Amino acid sequence: MANNREGIVIKNIDYTDSSKIIYLITELGISSLLAKGARKIKSPLRQLCQTVSKISYNQSASKKLPILYSGDVIDPHMYIIQNLEETSYVSHIFEIIYKLSTEIEFKILYKFLCQTLEKINEGVDVELISFVFELKFLYLLGINPAFNRCSDCDSKETTGFDVYRGGMVCSNHTTEYTITDTEFITGLYKLYYHNINEDFDYEINKVLTRKTIDDYYEHYMNFKSKSRAVLKQLYGY
Numbered sequence: 001m002a003n004n005r006e007g008i009v010i011k012n013i014d015y016t017d018s019s020k021i022i023y024l025i026t027e028l029g030i031s032s033l034l035a036k037g038a039r040k041i042k043s044p045l046r047q048l049c050q051t052v053s054k055i056s057y058n059q060s061a062s063k064k065l066p067i068l069y070s071g072d073v074i075d076p077h078m079y080i081i082q083n084l085e086e087t088s089y090v091s092h093i094f095e096i097i098y099k100l101s102t103e104i105e106f107k108i109l110y111k112f113l114c115q116t117l118e119k120i121n122e123g124v125d126v127e128l129i130s131f132v133f134e135l136k137f138l139y140l141l142g143i144n145p146a147f148n149r150c151s152d153c154d155s156k157e158t159t160g161f162d163v164y165r166g167g168m169v170c171s172n173h174t175t176e177y178t179i180t181d182t183e184f185i186t187g188l189y190k191l192y193y194h195n196i197n198e199d200f201d202y203e204i205n206k207v208l209t210r211k212t213i214d215d216y217y218e219h220y221m222n223f224k225s226k227s228r229a230v231l232k233q234l235y236g237y
């Protein structure tokens with residue numbers, strides 16, 4: 001039987017003495033599957049349960065908790081799972097998707113996630129790749145910042161970026177929270193429009209970018225990442 005579905009494993013939990021339940025991001029949404037016997041060393045399903053793996057698989061038709069019949073690992077993303085920084089950032093990305101993707105275009109998201117994981121797995125700067133993912137994901141959520149006009153009055157003459165106004169602002173609409181550092185703003189703009197297959201040939205203020213994206217998610221989605229706690233110790237921000 002040919003595998004007819006594909007997904008990224010984002011989580012697995014033990015279920016009974018011998019089985020596991022796995023959670024996947026697919027083109028159709030987030031799904032959970034029962035992997036019978038997957039905790040046994042010799043189970044052919046065992047490798048399909050590995051977090052961060054991209055797999056193809058077959059499942060039963062049942063709607064409640066479908067059973068994982070069989071499958072193949074397309075890419076285990078070895079580099080990611082062997083490195084703490086990469087693993088933590090990928091967990092952070094999974095957490096964002098898992099918590100915020102209620103009404104989202106999963107077909108676009110899935111393709112984008114696959115490209116994102118590929119780049120991280122190739123060893124491209126995981127922080128920058130994550131910034132790109134998080135900024136573009138705001139677009140999928142429908143809360144993307146306005147970059148080409150004042151987010152308040154539509155004026156093209158903008159002077160700063162303001163999380164709480166929803167993007168760029170003109171001189172009439174700056175607040176005490178408006179950031180006017182042009183190098184930072186240019187970097188943020190480039191990250192937002194970054195083509196994931198191209199190199200990062202520009203400077204990024206990582207500390208300020210991290211804070212701005214976090215503030216944005218917290219303000220508009222009431223979201224605070226738990227997965228990045230370990231990274232805060234690593235980076236100091």
Ligand SMILES: [Zn+2]
Nearest residue numbers: 150153170173
């Ligand atoms: Zn304005």
